Structures are given as structure tokens and as C-alpha cells.
Amino acid sequence: MSADPHDTTATQLAWVAVDWGSSNLRAWALDAQGEVLARGRSGRGMLSLTADDYEAELLRVIGGWLPASGTLEVLICGMAGARQGWREAAYLPLPARLDDLARGAVAPAVSDPRLKIRLLPGLSQSGEAFDVMRGEETQLAGLCQATPRVSGLACLPGTHAKWARLEAGSVTRFTTCLTGELYGLLAQQSVLRHSLGHSPGEDDLNDPGCRQAFVTAVAEINSAPQTFSARLFGLRAADLLDAPLPQGSARGAQLAARLSGLTIGLELAGMADELEHEACITLIGNDLLCTRYALALETLGHTSRHLDGETAVLAGLALARATLSRASGA
């Protein structure tokens, strides 16, 4: 999985960035300028690891990058820093400065003396709406690369989509929606699975019928979010009764697009207050999902821009590393 950056770039390797989530890890070998020298990944995340497993799993992925002598700095964000992870990096409370996430970093004990590891903390919100994030705060910090005291509304679509209000480089509040998980459960486990085609793929929004089904669903649920539960069963009934659907694609694919529109549209309806006066929402994540969210936002009259998720997390980890270096007087 991991190319050996020492082959040609040994002298260039400066540090390793890792995004270690619930179900996988991604690692990047970086030079001092932040250029990616090599990539590694693994399908083992917090859900399948105990605290004692982390070092070995990390070495399996980045072991080839380690110097023969000396130490290698490894900076990790995500669920590896959860209470059930490698070692807990306690949540930072809001408001939280994005250029100062490193103040909550912790160093897990390691056996290999060449590893110098830091785990970044997540953010927590208490008060009216309890909420937590781990990993997304580092992607948000990536926004500070271009705009150090960034303000605005950012959305990170995913299994648990995050919406964050940024003010002068700090996160001041955020909301997590269970949207992606809800979609997955309904599409794959509920009675609706009998009526749906494959899950929305790369290009389902290029199909005119799917696109129309998605857009219509977003608009419908946004104007009547209370009908969510009834509209879900309506998908099944529409299939059983051969209800007319937009032209252009298979019924199952259109119903899947409609379900996607209902779940994302419900999320957007819930964010209406945040969206109201926002000139441009920043979407952070993979192309496929961000394109889907951009279309949903556009349907409701909102403009968005897209920042690639890998770019964001690497910029955020680099920012945290710079803070750590300054703090240690390096």
C-alpha cells in the first residue's frame, strides 16, 4: 500500500500526517514544504482496534518510511484520539481557535523509539445543543491556510455531516446531522431496499430522471420537513403502485435519488437559520458527496464552493504541526 519515500526522497521526508477515523486510516509522507512524497492506508480504524493495536497497525502502514536512526514526527487527527481510541485527547470546548488545536494534543506511549507521535483533540459543544466532532476540526483548520481568520459557514458531508459556524478563525458553534447513516440504513436495511436500485453512484446526478427526482425531493421535504416519515413509506408505495416518475432512468435509481434528496433536504431544512444570510457555503469532502450537497443547496437558492477533503486535512495537520514546532521552540 505504501511506497517507500526513502527510495529517492529519504532526505526530503520531514513528517507524516495521519487521518485515523472509525473505520480506516490514511497516511501521507510529507516533505518540509508539505509536498506529498507517498501515501498509505488501512481499513482498520477505531471500531476494529484496541489501544494496544494502534502502534503495530501504524507501523504496518508507515514502517517503510521510518529512518534507520533518529525519530519521525507523526501527527494524527480523528478517532484515534477518542476515549475508545489509542489515547484520549480530550475535546476542546467552544469557541475553539482553529490555529491552536495543537494545544490539546497528547502523545501516546510507543515501543518503537523512532516514533514521535501526537494525537490531536476533537471539539465539543455543550449548553443548548450537545455535540462533538473528531477529525473534522482538522479539515476546518485547513481553511486557515488560505484565510487565517476565516469566517463563514462550512459543511462536511458524510456519515455524520458537520455544519460549523466559523468566526475570525474560531469555531463558535456546530451541528452534526445523522444524514449519511440514516440514508444508508434506509437504503440497505429498511423495506425500501426492495424498491431502490443501487445506491447513488458517481454519475446518477448526470441522469436527468435521477437529477429531477433528487431536486424535487429536496424542495418537497424542505417545505414540509414534518412529512419525512410519511414520504419514506411513499417511496415504497410509489413502487408498488407503479407511480409515474421522471423519464430517463430505471425506477430503482430514481427512487434511490429521491431518498437521497429527502435525507439531505431534511438536513438542509434543519440548517435554515444558519443558511439564511450566508453568501457562500464552503463544502469540504469528496467530489461525489459535495456535488450532491451543492445541487441540494442550489435547489434552495444557496451558493457553495468546494474544498477537497484530503487537501483540507493535510493543510490542517500542517497548521497544527507548525504550532507544535513553535511551542517546542523548534
Next chain:
Amino acid sequence: MSADPHDTTATQLAWVAVDWGSSNLRAWALDAQGEVLARGRSGRGMLSLTADDYEAELLRVIGGWLPASGTLEVLICGMAGARQGWREAAYLPLPARLDDLARGAVAPAVSDPRLKIRLLPGLSQSGEAFDVMRGEETQLAGLCQATPRVSGLACLPGTHAKWARLEAGSVTRFTTCLTGELYGLLAQQSVLRHSLGHSPGEDDLNDPGCRQAFVTAVAEINSAPQTFSARLFGLRAADLLDAPLPQGSARGAQLAARLSGLTIGLELAGMADELEHEACITLIGNDLLCTRYALALETLGHTSRHLDGETAVLAGLALARATLSRASGA
């Protein structure tokens, strides 16, 4: 499973009523006055049977009730009449008279000459909101026993909860909500399962903390249904951050009660137009679930009454049988 009514009541057995759903069947041996002589049940429903399996499965449950000679009338409602069931009894369109469900009954072919079987149809709704029901229409017909030209709003809670508008003994419109299935998926399969205690049990609403958590959730989601997706993740965050909860019971049980309140409350929010001027809603089903719905309705200022589900389906099947008897000139 099935006591033999011939032991002491052979001469009294008049017919057999069956409610055969997606995942089980319930059968009743009845005398001419509708008294239950014996009960039978099986855990095999439409989802685990092919058309060829039905007769054998029915005989396994009611075989002991069959007369040595002559025929036994068996009237069946539910998913056994679906396209994927024993034989399709096509949906009746709305408006549908509840005292005339039998006009859509079909007789599946059988090998045992003693069986005289009829499958009742379901109801379908097209136009603005496509919807279907199978089985619940027979419980609704049971309301006609006390009030032949019944009017009002009835709710049948369950995996797929049904709300039906009744006018002068007919169903004029209805809505299905995926509420029960949504609750089950979220409680058992989503990330929330890590934070929830056992599913709401017989007496969780007797616990003051659970009751308060349930009632609060119903009211919250009713006034802001668009926040459903965010409030779901909020359950998880409240657990991770040890958020304060009402006193009186374990955190997991209270979070389960809150999830139940959120899903039922979202359903009720969607039915607000139907509920608005309704003096008393009729709840049909088992005690546990109807008590839960009654409390949710009460929270929003609505009055309800309860009709036991078994009583309802038996009365509905008896009404359909009377129609069939008249039609055949018996």
C-alpha cells in the same frame, strides 16, 4: 401452539379467522357468535414463504381444527393477499367502504378439499400521495361493528404506522409513516445503539425519567421537525458528554425513550392537519404501543381512545364474512 376446539366444541366451530402478515400469522377458531374457541400462531409470514408454502403452513397451525368431512371456511387478511403472497387480492381504490372489503376477496387454489379459503384485499391510494395498506383495513372495518357508518381519524401504530380518515363507514384517505421501522433501525443498527439501553419495554413510561424524556422529545420535534437529523446525533453527543438528563432511571433507558419520542413526535407533526379539529383519535393495536401514542397525542393536546388490535381484526373479519355469506345467498 393450537388447542383442538373439537375436543369439547367440535359442533360449535363455525369458521376460522386469520391475520397473516409479513412475519407471522395468527389464527382463531370461532363459533357462529364470534366467540374464540381456540387460537393458533406461526412465525412464518410473507417474507419467509413462497406461494406454494402457504397451504402447508396454514394446515400446520389449524390442521387440528379441520372437520373429518365437509369444509371449513377460512377468511384471511393481510400480506398473504399481496402479489408476493399466496395469491394476489388486488388493492381496492379509495374511497373504500369498510363493510364491503369482501368484494375484492380471492380464493387461492388448495389441495385439501376441506379448506374453503378467501383472501381479503388491501387498499391503495393514488393521486397526490401514493399509499397502500394490507391488513389494517380489516382492523378499521372492525370499527363498524359498534358504529356501522363510522367517521373520524384512526391510527394503527406499528412498524409502518397507518393513519386513516374515515367518513360514513368509508376510508377516504390514509397515510403510512415508517416510524416503527425507523426507530428500530436507529436503535439497533446506528451509532446510537452504543448509547441506548434496551428498547422501550412494557413499563418504561412508568419511569418518571423516561416518561419526561419521551414527552420532551415529542414536544421538541413537533415544534421543529426539520431538526430531526441533528437531534438524532444529539443523543449520541449527550451520552459522550454526560449531558444532564431527567432523574429516575438509567441514561440508556432515557435516551431510548427520547429516540422513541423523536420518531413518534415527527410522525405526529406530519399529521398535524388531520389532527387539528379531531375531537378524539381512535388508536388500534396492542396496549404497549397505543399507550405510547396516547401519551404523545396527549402531549400535543389531543384526546384518544384505544381499541385492542385483536378485537378489531376479529370484528373486521366477521363483518367481511357476513358480506360474503349474503353475497353467496347463504
